[in-house]
Amino acid sequence: MLSTIAMVLSAIVGLSLIYLLIRTIQGHPVERRIVFIYIGLAVVLPLLMNKTLPLPITKDVIKLYDQLEKLQPGSKVLCAFDYDPPSAPELQPMAVAFLKYAFKKDLKIIIMGLWPQGPQQAQQAIEEAMLDPIIAGKNLVQGEDWVNLGFQSGNEFVIQSMGTEFKRMFPKDNRHIAYGDIPLLQDVVNFSNVDFVINFSAGKPGTTEWVQFGVDRFGFDMVAGNTAVQAPMMYPYLRTGQLKGLLGGMTGAAEFEKILDEKGKASTFLLAQTFAHATVIIFIIIGNLAYFSSRKKKMAGTP
Amino acid sequence: METVSIWIAAILTLGIFSFLYKDNPLYKACEALFVGVSAAYWAIVFYFDNIYKKFYEGAVTAEEPDYFLWIGAILGLLFLTRLIPNIGWVSRWPMALIVGATAGLWMVGYFVSNAMNQIGNTISNIIVRDAATGFIAWGETFGTLVILVGVLSGLVYFFFSKEHKGVFGATAKVGTWFLMVTFGASFGYTVMSRMSLLIGRVDFLLGDWLHILR
Numbered sequence: 137m138l139s140t141i142a143m144v145l146s147a148i149v150g151l152s153l154i155y156l157l158i159r160t161i162q163g164h165p166v167e168r169r170i171v172f173i174y175i176g177l178a179v180v181l182p183l184l185m186n187k188t189l190p191l192p193i194t195k196d197v198i199k200l201y202d203q204l205e206k207l208q209p210g211s212k213v214l215c216a217f218d219y220d221p222p223s224a225p226e227l228q229p230m231a232v233a234f235l236k237y238a239f240k241k242d243l244k245i246i247i248m249g250l251w252p253q254g255p256q257q258a259q260q261a262i263e264e265a266m267l268d269p270i271i272a273g274k275n276l277v278q279g280e281d282w283v284n285l286g287f288q289s290g291n292e293f294v295i296q297s298m299g300t301e302f303k304r305m306f307p308k309d310n311r312h313i314a315y316g317d318i319p320l321l322q323d324v325v326n327f328s329n330v331d332f333v334i335n336f337s338a339g340k341p342g343t344t345e346w347v348q349f350g351v352d353r354f355g356f357d358m359v360a361g362n363t364a365v366q367a368p369m370m371y372p373y374l375r376t377g378q379l380k381g382l383l384g385g386m387t388g389a390a391e392f393e394k395i396l397d398e399k400g401k402a403s404t405f406l407l408a409q410t411f412a413h414a415t416v417i418i419f420i421i422i423g424n425l426a427y428f429s430s431r432k433k434k435m436a437g438t439p
Numbered sequence: 440m441e442t443v444s445i446w447i448a449a450i451l452t453l454g455i456f457s458f459l460y461k462d463n464p465l466y467k468a469c470e471a472l473f474v475g476v477s478a479a480y481w482a483i484v485f486y487f488d489n490i491y492k493k494f495y496e497g498a499v500t501a502e503e504p505d506y507f508l509w510i511g512a513i514l515g516l517l518f519l520t521r522l523i524p525n526i527g528w529v530s531r532w533p534m535a536l537i538v539g540a541t542a543g544l545w546m547v548g549y550f551v552s553n554a555m556n557q558i559g560n561t562i563s564n565i566i567v568r569d570a571a572t573g574f575i576a577w578g579e580t581f582g583t584l585v586i587l588v589g590v591l592s593g594l595v596y597f598f599f600s601k602e603h604k605g606v607f608g609a610t611a612k613v614g615t616w617f618l619m620v621t622f623g624a625s626f627g628y629t630v631m632s633r634m635s636l637l638i639g640r641v642d643f644l645l646g647d648w649l650h651i652l653r
Contacts, residue, residue: 138651172459179634179641183652225639226632252484289488292544304505307497348548352556364632368625375586376560378552385628386635405638412634 142184146411149177153418160422163429171419178415182407188399189390189407196374197391200359200381203332204234209242211331212324216346217247217254223338223363228261229389229402230361231336235265237396239274244320245282246330248306250294250341252287255310259284278311279318286310291341295349301326326354333358343370347378361388449648452640561590589617 153174156166207213215234219227238245247262249255262282265271276282285306288294294305302324303315315321323329333356337343343360351358357380362370364385373379383392386409389402454469498508514533521530565587567579595607596614603611646652 169460175637176641179638180645183638183641183645186652222636225635225642252488287484287488289485289493292548296544307501348552349544352548352552364628364635368621368628372557373552376556378556385631386638387631401642405635405642408638408641409631409634412637413631416630416634 139185139187142181145177146181146185149174149181153415157418157422157425160426161429163433165426165430166419166422174415174419175412178411179408182411183404185407186404187407188403189410191387191390191394191403191406193391193395196382196384197388197395200383200392201395203357203359203380204237207241207243207332210244212244212246212320212329213238214246214248214327214330214333215258216333216335216337217249217258218251218342219257219336219338219363220251220253221257224257225401225405226363226386226389227336227338227361228257229386229400229405230383230392231257231261232264233389233393233396233398233400233402234334234361235261236268236271236398239265239271239276239281240268242274242281246285246320246324247283248285249287250291250345251338252289254336255284255286259310279309279313280320283318283320284310292345292349295341295345296353299326299350299354327356328354330356332356334360336361337366338363339366342366343373343379347373351378359383361392445647449644452644456640561587588613593617 156170160166217231235245247255247258249258262284266276274281278284285302286309288305290297290305297305302321307315309315309318327333327350333346333350335343335346335358337346337360343362343366346358346360350356359381360370360379361383362385364387367382367384367388370379370382370384374382383389386402386405389400390406393400393403451469451472454465455473457463458466494508494512497505498512514536517533518530520526520528561583565580565583567576567583568574569576592610592614594614596603596611596618598611601607642652
């Protein structure tokens with residue numbers, strides 16, 4: 137019912153945008169608050185529809201998936217959570233989807249963060265992943281199947297130092313258990329003892345630092361999930377193979393959910409994002425029409 | 440308790456959104472609260488993670504104390520000499536160490552990752568062959584050519600020792616177009632990211648707060 141109402145309202149909103157376009161051509165500019173209302177509606181109505189879009193999976197996401205598929209059960213994956221709650225709408229769905237995949241595949245997860253709130257985001261993602269009946273049935277144990285080492289300050293210096301010894305940067309995990317007493321970390325000294333690295337990043341320190349101070353110095357394989365703002369800067373690293381795969385923004389998250397066959401939030405959010413983008417594009421057209429029509433009037437009025 | 444925190448978060452979200460209509464006391468209150476809470480949060484994080492967890496637990500209470508941390512602590516304390524005008528110059532020593540170490544670390548990292556690897560990839564893989572068949576992969580080869588032209592014309596644009604005229608000027612113009620496309624793509628991604636933030640908040644309001652979304 138709610139979904140049908142939302143669809144009808146979306147159609148009305150679409151028609152009213154055409155009306156605004158005509159009014160703009162007639163010389164009546166749109167007030168900025170009207171733009172805010174339309175953007176708000178473009179986000180709210182698709183969320184109420186609770187529908188997903190057909191989505192082709194891009195090469196970068198397939199590359200990332202292929203890398204994950206190569207990992208054998210029991211492989212140790214270092215998972216760096218370098219983001220905070222504001223970036224969660226884009227990165228949290230990626231993290232949840234990855235953790236579900238990893239736990240189902242019996243990968244061993246070592247969590248850390250160069251952002252203070254990163255490991256807390258990881259904890260939330262783990263709690264969400266644990267709700268999956270298959271994962272819940274595995275009775276995973278913290279310290280044996282996964283460990284959260286928490287946050288360490290020092291940005292790129294932390295990565296540099298981890299190249300020698302993880303323990304030096306993370307003497308205890310987030311439960312204050314000493315590094316040496318954690319079964320999962322018994323034979324993990326540095327990067328050479330982990331099979332793979334994945335980084336969820338919203339800025340600095342993040343994927344750039346991991347590539348420059350981790351991948352290029354210590355030679356491990358890494359993939360990353362980035363916010364859309366940051367993603368364009370990562371494509372050069374992807375092309376050279378410094379990154380083995382990349383998830384960019386909410387689209388990347390939705391593609392990742394699709395390739396893993398996990399129905400997560402990103403797939404639902406994508407429709408809202410598409411509507412919002414369409415609205416922005418329409419208002420860019422309206423804005424340009426307003427500009428050119430006002431310029432034409434000025435030129436016509438000039439003696 | 441969770442319900443209370445959700446209500447507080449919802450009211451603060453709406454308070455910040457109210458600025459879209461116009462500046463108002465609720466927005467100002469939310470903004471001030473955000474600044475205050477952020478400052479307190481970071482103060483606690485820096486104290487707990489650096490002074491307590493890293494230094495105190497690492498150098499004082501640890502079974503095998505790391506005495507190098509004392510050097511860092513002393514250098515950190517030297518920063519405070521800025522508060523005493525007569526010996527304020529001492530604070531330049533730790534600053535010099537930070538600048539030197541950071542510059543040294545980044546110089547190598549940047550040069551290898553952002554210069555050598557990128558240049559190498561741009562010039563070495565111009566013609567791409569299909570791994571399975573061995574034939575030229577035209578689509579990917581076209582892509583590498585576009586990158587090569589973009590890099591060269593972009594570099595020409597930033598070469599200001601010669602006047603941008605003739606063939607040189609035309610190449611610089613091509614570089615300008617590449618830069619504009621890059622900025623456009625980057626801006627598009629930024630809009631996408633900001634929309635995601637809005638979607639996240641709306642999802643919170645409709646889902647966690649109002650329970651409209653399943």
